[in-house]
Amino acid sequence: MARPGSPSKIGTNEGGRSTQTRTQLIDAAISSLINDGFGGTSARSIGERANQNQALVFYHFGSVANLLLVALDTVSERRMAKYSSAVENAGTPSELIDVAWQIFREDLDAGYVTVLVEMMAGSSTTVGLGAEVAQRIAPWFAFAEVALERFIGESGLGSLIAAKDAAYAVVAMYIGLEMLTHLDGDRSPAIELFAQVQKFAGLMGAFSATTGAKGK
Amino acid sequence: MARPGSPSKIGTNEGGRSTQTRTQLIDAAISSLINDGFGGTSARSIGERANQNQALVFYHFGSVANLLLVALDTVSERRMAKYSSAVENAGTPSELIDVAWQIFREDLDAGYVTVLVEMMAGSSTTVGLGAEVAQRIAPWFAFAEVALERFIGESGLGSLIAAKDAAYAVVAMYIGLEMLTHLDGDRSPAIELFAQVQKFAGLMGAFSATTGAKGK
DNA sequence: GTCTATACTTGGATAGAC
DNA sequence: GTCTATCCAAGTATAGAC
Incomplete structure (x- = not known):
């Protein structure tokens, strides 16, 4: 399992779907922190805001905390x-x-x-x-x-x-x-x-x- | 259902078991906020610290937020x-x-x-x-x-x-x-x-x- | 009036499908 | 490599026992 946030960023294929998903999740995480607070921020709240499956948080970042x-x-x-x-x-x-x-x-x-x-x-x-x-x-x-x-x-x-x-x-x-x-x-x-x-x-x-x- | 924190404090029989339980829960809530943070504080964490059943939080205070x-x-x-x-x-x-x-x-x-x-x-x-x-x-x-x-x-x-x-x-x-x-x-x-x-x-x-x- | 057993909901995380 | 279906743990709250 790839250590999230670390050097090996899984699919770092420039402009590929993976990087796009990552970006969407990051933006969604920011807006969730702002609007839902830390306590209201979850893999699900982020996924929803990004129009992505919540499990992608774990695939791309390993854990919610890492994404945050x-x-x-x-x-x-x-x-x-x-x-x-x-x-x-x-x-x-x-x-x-x-x-x-x-x-x-x-x-x-x-x-x-x-x-x-x-x-x-x-x-x-x-x-x-x-x-x-x-x-x-x-x-x-x-x-x-x-x-x-x-x-x-x-x-x-x-x-x-x-x-x-x-x-x-x-x-x-x-x-x-x-x-x-x-x-x-x-x-x-x-x-x-x-x-x-x-x-x-x-x-x-x-x-x-x-x-x-x-x-x- | 009694509005918690409000005037009608359910069992306010001086020195009775109810008031004692209330006090224990309040103290436990304080120590949970300090040690577990807001996010780590739950009816369960409080109940455990108070050596009481977690559901008592709801009976005595209506909700976790009210107790806090x-x-x-x-x-x-x-x-x-x-x-x-x-x-x-x-x-x-x-x-x-x-x-x-x-x-x-x-x-x-x-x-x-x-x-x-x-x-x-x-x-x-x-x-x-x-x-x-x-x-x-x-x-x-x-x-x-x-x-x-x-x-x-x-x-x-x-x-x-x-x-x-x-x-x-x-x-x-x-x-x-x-x-x-x-x-x-x-x-x-x-x-x-x-x-x-x-x-x-x-x-x-x-x-x-x-x-x-x-x-x- | 006081408390316990239990139902229901949400969230983190993974096994496995494509 | 990328993503989805699914499992399990933790939390809130109540119905009902004492």
């Missing part, structure tokens, strides 16, 4: 590309927050963060999943750290705030916001919060300028 | 009492953060936040659960807001930070930290983060003192 991890990888890569280019194009810290908020809202609407959060939630239940998901979050810590490093450096706050800690906090907050927002579908507290952060960031900039740091 | 909500209420009340008295006894903002961290670590170790977070996670799956859980989080927003109000007032930052937004952020962060910590069981990033917050809070105090606010 591939789904997480897929979403994660897409989103990372988006965030990366957006952050690169953001000049000032204020622009950075704007961009972060804009894409995060996009995430909330489309349910991309949901995929991650649902997988985290499911990790309590399915054994071994926690470590796999943790591995897939790591790049986001690194990404946030780099982005914040620049932000903090330009603000002259480097001696006060460690980018690593800030990155951890930001990621935790994103996750928490997604969970809270998802609970009742009310985005407004999150919107207000971001406005608040914007304001505070502006203040910090002014503060660092006062203390004679190389502010922008 | 009662479990959430139980933990939430216990914790609220703890936090309330701790916050009352905290004089300075710095003490407040110390206390918050201390109890949060206790939460992490004992799994109290886990109960809430698992219920939030499960809300994606079980219909109608989201609203119920949201209702049970509301007091925590209010609590955090009052605590932060005092904090912010004393620091003279009232004009810059809205306590309501800060409270939302703090709750979101707690939830996010619990999820991240739970994933791989590594508490150290959270510990470092709190140390960082402590440091930053100290700075804020100094800053507000400079600007001539009624700092403590």
Whole structure:
């Protein structure tokens, strides 16, 4: 039996029926995680959404959990590309927050963060999943750290705030916001919060300028 | 059929076998949420932990979801009492953060936040659960807001930070930290983060003192 | 009123058909 | 190599025993 997700991807005949089925299943898995949650996602729910037989999940991916991890990888890569280019194009810290908020809202609407959060939630239940998901979050810590490093450096706050800690906090907050927002579908507290952060960031900039740091 | 969780609690004969069974089931539900996660929690898992027949869950609470909500209420009340008295006894903002961290670590170790977070996670799956859980989080927003109000007032930052937004952020962060910590069981990033917050809070105090606010 | 034996449903996984 | 028919385990819920 082929180890799913591993190198030997069974039928990797380019453009063949197998790869097409795989793609359909991955997309279906994503939409099931978003719409049915981790608990509501099953081989059957995925098969239905993909218009495929549920057993194909096991043939192509070995297990439901494996398919879900591939789904997480897929979403994660897409989103990372988006965030990366957006952050690169953001000049000032204020622009950075704007961009972060804009894409995060996009995430909330489309349910991309949901995929991650649902997988985290499911990790309590399915054994071994926690470590796999943790591995897939790591790049986001690194990404946030780099982005914040620049932000903090330009603000002259480097001696006060460690980018690593800030990155951890930001990621935790994103996750928490997604969970809270998802609970009742009310985005407004999150919107207000971001406005608040914007304001505070502006203040910090002014503060660092006062203390004679190389502010922008 | 008695509406579970509602006023008519079936056999509420004080100290009788029924109330004892109820208590056992509630405790078992809490420990199952903590150890098995929402997905791993079932009438059977609860019954086993309580050394009771799984069907008793339905007799006493009507459904698994209802029992879990009662479990959430139980933990939430216990914790609220703890936090309330701790916050009352905290004089300075710095003490407040110390206390918050201390109890949060206790939460992490004992799994109290886990109960809430698992219920939030499960809300994606079980219909109608989201609203119920949201209702049970509301007091925590209010609590955090009052605590932060005092904090912010004393620091003279009232004009810059809205306590309501800060409270939302703090709750979101707690939830996010619990999820991240739970994933791989590594508490150290959270510990470092709190140390960082402590440091930053100290700075804020100094800053507000400079600007001539009624700092403590 | 309290609890147990039992029916029914859903989901994961494989043996074997094409 | 690709997919389907089928089996088995686990979960919810109730009918009925005590």
